[in-house]
Every structure is written in C-alpha cells, then in structure tokens.
Amino acid sequence: MVIPKKTLRATKPFIPDLVYFEPDALEYPKGRKIMEFVKAKNIEYRMTTSHNRITNLPGETEQEKYRMAKRTLVVGLRKTLKFDQSKPSADYAIPISTGCMGHCHYCYLQTTLGAKPYIRVYVNTEDIFGAAKSYIEERAPEITTFEAACTSDPVGIEHITGSLQDLITFMAGEEFGRLRFVTKFHHVDPLLELKHNNHTRIRFSINADYVIRQFEPATSRFEERIEAAAKIAHAGYPLGFIIAPIIWHDGWEQGYAELLERLSAALPSSAAEGLTFEMIQHRFTKTAKTVIEQRYPKTKLEMDIEKRKQKWGRWGQYKYVYPDEQQTALRQFITERIFEHFPKSSIDYFT
Ligand code: SF4
Secondary structure, three states, X not given: OOOOOOOOOOOOOOXXXXXXXXXXXXXXXXXXXXXHHHHHOOOEEEEOOOOOOOOOOOOOOHHHXXXXXXXXXXEEXXXXXXXXXXXXXXXXXXXXXXXXXXXXXOOOHHHHOOOOOOEEEEOOHHHHHHHHHHHHHHHOOOOEEEEOOOOEOXXXXXXXXXXXXXXXXXXXXXXXXXXXXXXXXXXXXXXXXXXXXOOEEXXXXXXXXXXXXXXXXXXXXXXXXXXXXXXXXXXXXXXXXXXXXEOOOOOHHHHHXXXXXXXXXXXXXXXXXXXXXXXXEOOEEHHHHHHHHHHOOOOOOOOOHXXXXXXXXXXXXXXXXXXXXXXXXXXXXXXXXXXXXOOXXXXXXXX
C-alpha cells in the first residue's frame, strides 16, 4: 500500500477580524482601496478618531484582548514624519506600518508597542516617501538605506495595503536611496514583477527548526519562506537572510547546522550569489520577560537573568544577552556553517 505523503497546508494571507478607519484615511486612494477590501471580505469595521486611541477592543481578559488586537487592523495617517534610526541594519526606519499578526514569543514589539499591539497601516504614503526623499537628498551622494520592517512585517499585510509595491517602485527611481525589509511570510507574489532597479534587498528571517516550531506561531513555515526566497532571487532582487533570534538550546549546533544545510539544498544555485546574512542573538529586557510570561504563559523561551550578560540598551533599560563565551561559540559555529554552504556570501553583522 502506498501511504500518501502528508501535504502541509499553505499559510493563508492574513484577514483581520476587525478594522478601524480614521475618517481622514478615506480621503486617500489607499484608504478607499482598503475599505473596498474590507467590504468585499465582509469584515466588521468601525470608525475611530485616532489610530493611537483604540481602547474598546473585544475580549474579557487581557490575554483575549491581546489576541484580538493581533487580528485588528487600524487604517490611519502617519503624522510623525521624523524617521527613527535603524542601526545596524540601515540608516533609517521608514514607517509604512506598525504591528504584526505573528505571535513570535520573543518579538520586541511586545514591549515597544506597549498597549497598542494592533496593526496600524498608513495611507498617506506620498507624505512618507516625500520625507524619505528629504533624508536622501540631505546625505547625497552618500547612499541612504531605509528599513521597512522595524516595527512590523510589511509582507504579511501587503495584500491589503500594496504599500511595499509603492515603496519599492519609489526607491527604484532614487539614485542614492536603498530599501530593505525582512519577513517571516511567503506572500511575495505581488512584488515579483516590479521594477526594483536592485535598490531593494529582501531578507527572510530563518531559524533552527526548534525555534520556528516553538516560538513562531502564525507565520509562514520554513519551506514556504525558502520557496519565496527563491522567487525573490529569480526576480533579480538582492537577497539576504537574518538568523534571528539565535537561541542557545539543547542540540543548537545540530539545529543551526541543519538550517544552513536545508537552506543550501532548497535554494537554487543562482540565488546563492551575493547573499547577505545577519545574525542577532536572543536578548530580552525585564519588562519584556514580564509581558511575554503574561501573554504566552506556557512558553519555553529561556529568560533566566542569572544565565545572561547584562548590556545597556538604547531604550534606556538593561537587556540580557548571552555571556561572551556562548556568544563566541554561536557566532563562530554559525559563521563557519554559512561559509561552508555559501562561500560567496557576506555577513553584515552579529549582534
Ligand atoms: S513576524 Fe516579526 S514582527 Fe511579526 S511577531 Fe514575529 S518577530 Fe514580531
């Protein structure tokens, strides 16, 4: 008897349960387009005075409210056009969305977004691109790079907003501007036909199988991300991978060795040219630990302060990273595996 192979279901594009609109958002074509999407999908929607003040989310407990927030989209205008710095990945963070539907236990948005874990998208993209242009002109002829995934995963909501398509097209025309973003979602098809002029580097977040299975619910599977990476390479985009957060766990050497092996087996050789890797070790703050333990009480994420090294963070709080010996072991081992499988790649940083 032939046993049929188990077919894994594709991760579906995100459909929110509830959408809020700022009235002004409907003055913009993107706002109206999102409203059409919402009506076509029969999604419940409400009007709100400000995307910063969503207080009456359904749910009895804090945990229920949090889960609901992760399924709530708020459509508004970006008022602050001063961009934050985004070291070490880029010069500036370009804000096209805030928040994410993913449920990665370790995600720093748990604390940086505080009481506003819902997903905000901004429809005044022309204003945002105008601000980006000023930053580029200020520094020209030096290249200015923008990171579009500092406060969200923009690929996960691209089918609703189309903002990445606009941004990639805008950056293609900027001689001294470059764009980059990272994703854990595989829904890249709308980006494949765009004229990008090699000005956008798309990176996929990857990790050891244990980390993806334990800590990254509600994101695309590893295989889906790699398939999407191959499509991105085929479309001629500069491609990269972020291994983050690197987590010290039982069998980590095998886990990360297998990750690089699987990546090299799955990625067409044409995609291996000019690859970049970024490595970020797991870190947390005391505030993050408290929030994560409330939101994911059964998490296996190790956050034992006694086992970590204290480091001053730019958010005005200590963060806890691995002690130097563990950091060195992780960095050396993964670096060797990267160059073993991808000798022509480069490593941007380990932090
Ligand atoms: S996909 Fe990225 S932004 Fe979304 S929850 Fe996971 S780590 Fe956070």
